[in-house]
Amino acid sequence: MSSIADFTNVFTINTFAKPPSAAFQLNFLRDIQWLLESSSYTSTYKFALLMALANLSIESGIDDNSPHIISYKQLAEQFMQLYWRQAIPFAAQNEDSILRQSATKGQASVITLILNLQSDTQQTSLNKARTSDAKKWQSTITKVARVIKTYPARHLQSAENNNNREFIYVYDAKSNEIVLKPGIAYCLSRFSKIINKLCQQYWSDFVRKNSHNQMYFSDDVDLKQFLFQQPRLYLGKLQDVLIDAQHGQCFYCHKPLKEDAKNRTEVDHFIPWSKYPIDTVHNFVLADHSCNNKKRDYLAEEKFYEQWLTRNQRYGQIIEAESQSQNLGFISNRQRSETVSQ
Secondary structure, eight states: OOOHHHHHHHHHHHHHSSOOOHHHHHHHHHHHHHHHHHOOOSBSHHHHHHHHHHHHHHHHTOOSSOOEEEEHHHHHHHHHHHHHGGGSOSSTTOTTOOOOOBSSSSOOHHHHHHHHHHHHHTOOSHHHHHHHOHHHHHHHHHHHHHHHHHTHHHHTTBOGGGOBOOSSBOOOTTOSEEEEOTTHHHHHHHTHHHHHHHHHHHHHHHHHHOGGGGGGOOTTOOHHHHHHOOOOOOOTTHHHHHTTTTTTBOTTTOOBOOOSSSSOEEEEESSOTTTOOOOBGGGEEEEEHHHHHHHTTSOOOHHHHHHHHHHHHHHHHHHHHHHHHTTOOOBOOHHHHHHHHO
């Protein structure tokens, strides 16, 4: 005989097992539009938080109506990815030309924390700063997490005239986590490209309108590219790491890789950089120029996906170990790569 608890568990599983309805998804997009259009902004934090939530929802692999828990330290890692580029001087001839990200006096504190970390570690590479001094990195993550909890997480869903719609999560000042409401992780993941493009546009407009930044701009400056075109790490060093795992063959056509001017060996992002712009070492494959040029920014055929999973199962630990031994600075997280790929 089934208990009430058993019935409740079955009901809960059945409720979350399917994706949110089309009406729910449409209302979500309307609420995102309302949030971006109606909010008042004192910094770029709200845009960064939305983009971070979308990225972490992709990483969760959730494809149904399930709620999802995200820690502030996870969000802090994402903020470091998003703001690292912002800490680069905008004008090459002026080292002090780091663009202001706050409408109030002074620089946004997240950028100040990143600048301090760069100075302490003597690293301008994000991934090398992460690995060169783990203690300083974790200390910075803790401070960034505190900033996120105190400011954008509290105010993200508030707009002008104190209008508040807690459609993404219910803010809890005592918790070290955000609990995304049922269906929200699915929507953030599914509509991540739309969300990221909208946030980048609003972010760029905010920075451009800041009076402190005006002296650095010209009419034709591509500000969005400067702010969000993440610098790719030097990929050529990965060839020695990957060549044995692929038995010296192109990942796609399986022909021997040859280093010549006509069909040179290239490192390809299996999950395209345009789909998820964070480098993880297990995501890379070697391809000849012809195959890499054909694939471009598209997803590979499903047969190659199975082949990629098999390669990582067999050689993932070796790829990770060699990457770390050469201090190439790439994130090594096979599970993360494969969850994103799903």
